[in-house]
Amino acid sequence: MKIVTPDYxxxxxxxxxxxxxxxxxxxxxxxxxxxEQRYRALQTPLGERIRSMLAVEDGETCFHCNPDGRCxxxxxxxxxxxxxxxxxxxxxxxxxxxxxxxNDFGGTREMGLSIxxxxxxxxxxxxxxxxxxxxxxxxxxxxxxxxxxxxxxxAVMQLRDTAYDLIQRSxxxxxxxxxxxxxxxxxxxxxxRKERWEDIQSLCDSFDPHHMLAQLxxxxxxxxxxxxxxxxxxxxxxxxxxxxTEGWKDQLNSCMEAEITGNHSVAPLDARFEQNLLFTxxxxxxxxxxxxxxxxxTLLGLVKFAVFSLLAVRTLGQNMTDKQLQKLxxxxxxxxxxxxxxxxxxxxxxxxxxxxxxxxxxxxxxGTLSGQALRPxxxx
Numbered sequence: 001m002k003i004v005t006p007d008y009x010x011x012x013x014x015x016x017x018x019x020x021x022x023x024x025x026x027x028x029x030x031x032x033x034x035x036e037q038r039y040r041a042l043q044t045p046l047g048e049r050i051r052s053m054l055a056v057e058d059g060e061t062c063f064h065c066n067p068d069g070r071c072x073x074x075x076x077x078x079x080x081x082x083x084x085x086x087x088x089x090x091x092x093x094x095x096x097x098x099x100x101x102x103n104d105f106g107g108t109r110e111m112g113l114s115i116x117x118x119x120x121x122x123x124x125x126x127x128x129x130x131x132x133x134x135x136x137x138x139x140x141x142x143x144x145x146x147x148x149x150x151x152x153x154x155a156v157m158q159l160r161d162t163a164y165d166l167i168q169r170s171x172x173x174x175x176x177x178x179x180x181x182x183x184x185x186x187x188x189x190x191x192x193r194k195e196r197w198e199d200i201q202s203l204c205d206s207f208d209p210h211h212m213l214a215q216l217x218x219x220x221x222x223x224x225x226x227x228x229x230x231x232x233x234x235x236x237x238x239x240x241x242x243x244x245t246e247g248w249k250d251q252l253n254s255c256m257e258a259e260i261t262g263n264h265s266v267a268p269l270d271a272r273f274e275q276n277l278l279f280t281x282x283x284x285x286x287x288x289x290x291x292x293x294x295x296x297x298t299l300l301g302l303v304k305f306a307v308f309s310l311l312a313v314r315t316l317g318q319n320m321t322d323k324q325l326q327k328l329x330x331x332x333x334x335x336x337x338x339x340x341x342x343x344x345x346x347x348x349x350x351x352x353x354x355x356x357x358x359x360x361x362x363x364x365x366x367g368t369l370s371g372q373a374l375r376p377x378x379x380x
Contacts, residue, residue, distance in 0.1 A: 001141035002108045007132040011123050012113055021118050029063040035092035036061050046085055103287060104144040112283055116333035121326050125276050130168045147292050155200045156290040159188040162204040167278050174274050175365040178307045179219040182358045185303035220366050228363035231315045232259045233355050241342040248335050255316050269317050273325055281306035304350035
């Protein structure tokens with residue numbers, strides 16, 4: 001198997017009790033079958049304690065949080081009692097992997113870091129320039145079993161490589177990069193739906209840097225008569241999700257109130273922060289369009305979700321310091337990404353709700369720069 005990771009992936013090491021947050025609070029931990037079997041056979045006081053905390057919910061075995069929201073095995077030093085007594089190898093798969101995530105594509109496994117972890121977020125947002133990838137062969141790991149269509153997979157990967165290049169063109173405002181990204185996703189989705197694999201490369205070539213201004217003009221022309229997506233629509237969609245903490249709900253409501261009263265102007269955040277944020281979302285979600293159960297509208301829906309997430313963080317992050325922005329991104333990831341029902345709900349919104357059309361997104365993005373010429377900025 002080939003394992004692909006961002007070039008910063010190996011920098012991550014858990015900082016344990018020095019972490020300002022804890023991954024053991026607020027979430028129910030799903031216990032994989034192998035770990036459950038090992039825990040149920042463990043004939044020690046810790047084994048008895050573990051078994052007393054196991055519960056089956058919706059067909060999955062979980063550790064339920066204590067009433068204060070903490071994992072029952074998180075001690076007063078913010079360390080795990082299971083790891084302390086039995087070693088890291090005794091952790092269930094969820095705890096062992098976090099904050100790493102895995103996407104398997106047959107003979108290729110992609111691994112990344114989740115922004116929900118403060119140390120992972122610090123590493124991600126400290127990156128400068130373009131993100132590169134490291135590829136390593138691991139013949140001892142068998143490929144994952146799947147019925148993935150090879151043509152579709154390679155087409156999605158070609159489109160994603162183009163998307164990566166596009167959003168890292170720092171000489172253009174992020175609004176321009178996002179608008180052209182959405183255009184690429186819409187046109188790529190049409191080719192995927194019609195299985196026109198032979199046309200993918202030509203499409204990608206038409207989005208190379210030399211054609212950026214031409215694509216921007218087409219974006220502006222296409223959305224010229226379309227009402228812009230409102231930031232209040234973004235906030236309302238977030239308020240309709242499952243919410244983990246009251247603090248997040250209060251933050252959304254406060255921002256919504258400012259939007260309604262017209263007192264909330266929104267400017268781009270730090271360019272490097274926004275680029276790293278969007279890149280991370282694309283790396284985690286874009287390639288889901290290659291899976292066999294991906295629908296005809298999934299690619300555009302996933303890209304809209306990534307742009308939606310950037311705009312949500314931008315809307316909530318006005319006048320914040322760099323540290324506050326990182327904390328906001330961590331909170332967004334914890335509230336949205338770590339509830340797969342929330343991710344699914346937002347992607348469905350992007351695909352099915354007439355409010356979240358590509359034109360409406362582009363009208364908002366291009367409207368934020370109305371009156372400006374379509375020309376690149378000086379490189380940051």
